[in-house]
Amino acid sequence: MQLSEVFYSEAQPIEGYGPGFFRIGGQVIEGSAIIHAEGARSWAGYGDVETILGMKDKIDFILMGTGETMAPVEAAFREALEEAGIGVEPMASPTACRTYNVLVSEGRRVAAVLLAV
Template identity: 75%
Template structure:
């Protein structure tokens, strides 16, 4: 099998994630994160919609990482982004990390808006 090295000429990849954090371009962001071709920053949750809207001229859609499992995106958040022309694709955060890396390696205009994966509840 031939292996091909993935390059990210115009983007910063998501290196890894863990309980409560994302590692992006070698830097750790604790809690939620917004990742796009030009950088990454912390994300305070659905009330931080302006941070996503600021990217509207640079992206076509966002991958919405909803944590350990796929969950519905808050309706007002989705409607605000879609009214600005930004599509929203929800998925579990682990899947969003992988999908984001594939799409940016292809040069797609995408951002990932991620809720962290939290530790599983202990009984």
């Protein structure tokens, strides 16, 4: 089997996660996080939809990490994003981390919004 080096030219990958934190670009973010091509920071949860709406011209969709297991995304949150033309793909946060890394390595315009595990 041939292995290929993965390069992240446009964004930093998610390096790791654990109980209550995410590690991105050597920085540990406690609690929930949002990561996109321009960086990563803490995220206040479903009430903080404005942060994502502010990125609408830079992303096509978000990977919504819903915690340890996949759970439905709050309806008002999803509706606000979809009205702005931002798709929402819910999945467990560990899955969202892995999927984000694959998509940004392909140069996709995506953000990951992650509830802590």
